[in-house]
Amino acid sequence: MSRLTVPKTYKLFIGGAFPRSESGRTYEVTNASGGFLANAAKASRKDARDAVVAARGAVAGWAGATAYNRGQVLYRIAELLEGRRAQFVAEIEEAEGVSRAAAGAQVDEAIDRWVWYAGWADKFAQVAGNANPVAGPYFNLSVPEPTGVVAIVAPQDSALLGLVSAVAPALVAGNAVVVVASERFPLSAISLAEVLATSDVPKGVVNVLTGSPAEIAPWLASHADVNALDLVGAGALDWIDLEIAAADTLKRVHRPEQGTDAAAPSLERIVGFTETKTVWHTKSLR
């Protein structure tokens, strides 16, 4: 008698837990040749709302952690990814229909980017911050601070690398993230969520939604409790409307990027989700 396989249920990742969609909806995820891979949860606007609540609750703790500690936590994600490398390679190979070597290269690049961004955690403030010269007996310091809750539409054409390239830089400065994964390749995003859940990332710091970005993104763009919007993977959506909706609540917005070097590692991606705080402090008076 042949054995029945036990397929995995892919759910959402909200507040450190893996709930099904509040709506109960799922959608079929297929491989490159159209074959059935799995059912993934199809998040609704209420899941997005819950994710923002979870993210908001996590901001204070994550932003309050020392930069050194955040760097260590991000580095540990890379360590855990390395340990589950084979799983990710197999997933990407099947989902994207690429060769094993290409899938392996994507996972390696994703791991390297975690490490690269982890290194920036206790260094970017030295580059992005400044001691400003002022005409008076004051120290005048500008320091970057996290902007808060960042909503991200992940790049749609890659299973893992695009997601990592968008999420990691937002985390470096101490933001909490709600990310809408690639609609076509959501499975690696949930596997990454499993890595995050078992690493030292506090719950709620990263929240992963799967489903239709066209359906969820407008709710995130107009949400008053979201502080910034990264539309890197929203090129196929009506992203100008998203930008207009975001402007109503004065969000920072990153516009869509296309092509192979979309969301390439850069300091700008870190600094783009920070606010500059400038403090004046008297020099000692003699």
Next chain:
Amino acid sequence: MTGTTLVTARERALAVLGGDPDDATLRRYLHGIPGVDAVGLEQRAAALGTRSVKTSSKAWALDRIISLIDLTTLEGADTPGKVRSLVAKAQNPDPAEPGTPRVAAVCVYGDMVPYAVEALGAAHGDPDDGGISVAAVATAFPSGRSSLDIKLADTAEAVAAGADEIDMVIDRGAFLAGRYGLVFDQIAAVKEACRRPDGTSASLKVILETGELVTYDNVRRASWLSILAGGDFIKTSTGKVQPAATLPVTLLMLEVVRDWHRLTGHKVGVKPAGGIRTSKDAIKYLVTVAETVGEEWLVPHLFRFGASSLLNDVLLQRQKLASGHYSGADYVTID
């Protein structure tokens, strides 16, 4: 709001009890009440919590919730300034939305009553007429552990300072020890202390502190006892003990109020307090009230929410309904 006078309340109690309210009579009466079917109660409460309330009904419910809130601050760190900002919020919960209803009352410690009254000014009045009442917790809140003289002085001082409503705690130790007569007499004495020189009386809310009563049977008995002794309201909790208000306990108390109304024609209010933080929860309570005692109970002199953070959540939901997008904590005041 003026409560019923003690004379009629006592007469009513004597008629129902068929004797003087001493330990033995009360024990015979309260223990003669059928026990609570806990599973049935919790299932009924859970079923009432599954109603889907949408759009226009939800808008009505949110506004009604605001108008039923006793906006509360009961912290050791309370200051006159904090009470003034609480009053400002009570009068104008959402400055960006002038149509937002006012809350029913502000609830403070007795020594803060003068500041609340002063800050309210002309807005001080009966919530049924669009005013805002001042409620004061009294009788050695939250533990209730002091002598009767001190409890009565506590109450009289708050009433003299202008409190319209007194939230008293029962002596849970005496209740659990079966000294029902003592608890009855204390409630009746506090009720008497609520009288003003002009013959009117502050409304009396009796806090059962259901989290310390342990069983549903005790909650039912304490509810009957408090109503018999003349309470105008029965209130679940102080908010200082967990668990505070729960839907099953509130349902149970509403059933007692319903039975009392059928028995005597007299209406008593219910106030769940503590732990109700979201609009979703509060709407479940509205449904429970409407389904248990009827919609006519959803008025400030018969139902209240004792809450502080609930108001902000209701305002966020209100903003969501008005604007069509989700709102955030940056758009309501920090309390």
